Structure formats: C-alpha cells, structure tokens
Amino acid sequence: MPFTDKNIREDPAALAELQRLGYRATPVTVIDSEVVVGFDRGKLERLLGLS
Template identity: 55%
Template sequence: MKGFLSENGISFVERDVAEDPAALRELEELGIMTTPVVRIGEEVVVGFDRARLAALLGISTSQAPSEPPCCCG
C-alpha cells in the first residue's frame, strides 16, 4: 500500500501500531483488528483495496501501477 501511495504522488503519515499505542487504540475504537488501514477524511479503507483507494484519491485505475499486497502495518 505504501508503494501504491508513493508511486501515485500521495503523501501520507505512517503510524506503526506495534510502536504507537495511540494508533493501536484508534484502530481498536473503530473495531479494526488488522492492518494496513488508510483514513482519508472520514473514510476508512481496511486492507489494500486498490479500486477504492483510487476512487477516493481521484487516481485513474488504468494508470495506477500494480503492486502485490503489502504485509506491513
């Protein structure tokens, strides 16, 4: 997911739930127990959903480079 965002010129803030207790609490409060997670405004995308991310960010899916799923979080 980080690669997808970077390749498309999208800046982001990475938060590591293993190192950041506040980030972990935030996910727990949302009922999310898995990563990666992206919050875009009020929208929350759980997992690497290329089509949804592209739609929310205004990226053409035909131009979005392919990338295997990321196992980071």
C-alpha cells in the same frame, strides 16, 4: 501526496485509534472520513481521485 504512517507495534496511541475504529487487522487506511480495510486498489484510487 502527504500521509501519516502509524506503526501500531511501536505507538500505543496508534493501536488505540485502530481499536477505536473497531478494527483488529491492518492495513487500515483512512482518507477523509472513508475507511479502507485491507488493500483495495480500486477504492483507494477512487478516494484519492486517481481513477
């Protein structure tokens, strides 16, 4: 499954994107237009069609 890993410590654009989304903590996962803050296995599985 393709994904893009963004390191906010090394990539100022990734940090700006996180801030633009209104978040100050990680992990933040964006799947299509859905945002998952923190680790929510159930929501991630649902959004990825794994449940």
